[in-house]
Amino acid sequence: MGRIVLVTGVARQLGGRFVRRVQRDPEVDRVIAVDAVAPEHHLGGADFVQADIRQPAIARVLAEHAVDTVVHLDVTGTPLGTGGRAAVKETNVIGTMQLLGACQKSPTVRRLVVKSSTSVYGSAPRDPAVFHETTPPKSLPSGGFAKDAVEVExxxxxxxxxxxxxxxxxxxxxxxxxxxxxxxxxxxxxxxVLPTVFGYDPRLQFVHEDDVVDVLGLASREPRRGSPNSGTFNVAGDGVLLLSQCARRLGRPTLPMLLPAVTWVGATLRTVGMTDFSPEQMRLLTHGRVVSTAQMNETLGFAPKYTTAETFADFARSRGEGLLPPERMGRAVDRLGGLAGLAGLVRGAH
Structure with missing residues (x-):
């Protein structure tokens, strides 16, 4: 018999994509797709079980299907449908506790893969240039999804x-x-228009959703010789982008503001439902975050197809042109930079 894989969080696009992908693995016999709500996308030949991982019933699902591999993707920062932040936190933390309790009692479970986030490192002014998997954060996240991820881990x-x-x-x-x-x-x-924090241009890393599906597939397989497929791994595309470079590539102007003003704007945007400008996101857009992917490459044996820049370019194409075409935006920023440099030379001469 092949492996029996249970996947949580399948009502989201990422979970649905992974379910469809893992079914193509010749070593997999059955896929059990679990979520509290029925997905709007198709799941191929997977068996969908509508179950809330926050409830003890998840243990019966594991036992009934003799699951040997669990891929836990129901750890997220955004609500599904009308659910709010409280429901997200419950699913992330309480749901993970229930799922792990069920896995602990299961005699058949042999592999567990958990989706986490580099947000566990936080974002602070005195952070190291690069975070490694063993680097402790300068200060633990105080709330939001980042705190959930720390508790889950x-x-x-x-x-x-x-x-x-x-x-x-x-x-x-x-x-x-x-x-x-x-x-x-x-x-x-x-x-x-992108509100930014005046005086800061943070370094950012991205990972493409295609690479996320690929590395989940690799991590969920039985380990091959020399590749343990276990441990904790940072996953990101090669390279970094500055926030200003992201804005230019999107063709969107930035609006530099003092931190208190950005916080106020963020709260307003969150109130009207435009975006979740949470304190943790504010810190990321102020101080940035860069992680090492050496362990991902050397130990896990995974090389992303997309770099950080290529990931962002694909995202930008899907969003259409911004208020300014990227070429014109780039030329305008370069001109302003040149004028600023000339003004500095003139001041220096006097």
Whole structure:
């Protein structure tokens, strides 16, 4: 018999894509797709089970289908449908606790893959230039999805200690972008004008949604010789982009503001439902975050198809032209930069 894979969070686009992808793996016999709501997209030949992972019933699903591989994708920063932040936190934290409790009792589970985020490192002014998987954050996230991810990883580590016979893989994804991206950062980049923090131009990393599906497929397979497929791994496309470069490539003007003003604008945008300008996103757009992907390449054996720049370019194409065509925007910014440099030379001469 082939493997029996259970996937959570299948009502979201990413979960649906992975379900359709994992069914093509010749080693997989059945896929059990789980979510509290029925997905609007098709799931191929997967068996859909409508179940809330926050409830103990998830243990019966694991037992009934003799699941051996669990891919936990229901850890997210955005609500599905009309659910708010409280429902998201419950699913992230309480749902993960229930799922791990069910996995702990299951005699058949042998592999667990968990979707996490590089937001566990936080964003602070004295952060290291590059975060490695073992780098502790300067300060733990105080709320929002980042705090959820920290708690989820803590529960996963506890599970790994209690069930050392289960191979556990935690994937810390950088900001996921692509044509179907559904995240607060994607909403931010879709604004006609991008509010930015005056005096800051943070470095950002992205990972393409196609690469996310590919690395999940790799992590969920039985380990091959020399590739343990277990541990904690940062996942991001090569290279970095500055926020100003992102704006230019989108053709969207930026509106530099002092931090208190940006916070006020963010709260207003959140109130009208345009984007979730949360404090953690504010810190990211102020201080940025860059992670090392050496372990992803060397230990996990994964090389993303898209660089950070290519990921952003594909996302930008899906959003259409901004208020200014990227070429004109670039020329205008270069001209202003040249004039600023000339003004500096003139001042220096006097």
């Amino acid at each position: 803590g529960y996963v580590r506890g599970f790994a200690r209690r069930r050392p016979d289960v191979a556990v893989c935690v994937l810390r994804f950088a900001n996921i972008l692509g044509p179907c991206a559904d995240s607060p950062l994607a909403d931010y980049f879709s604004l006609p």
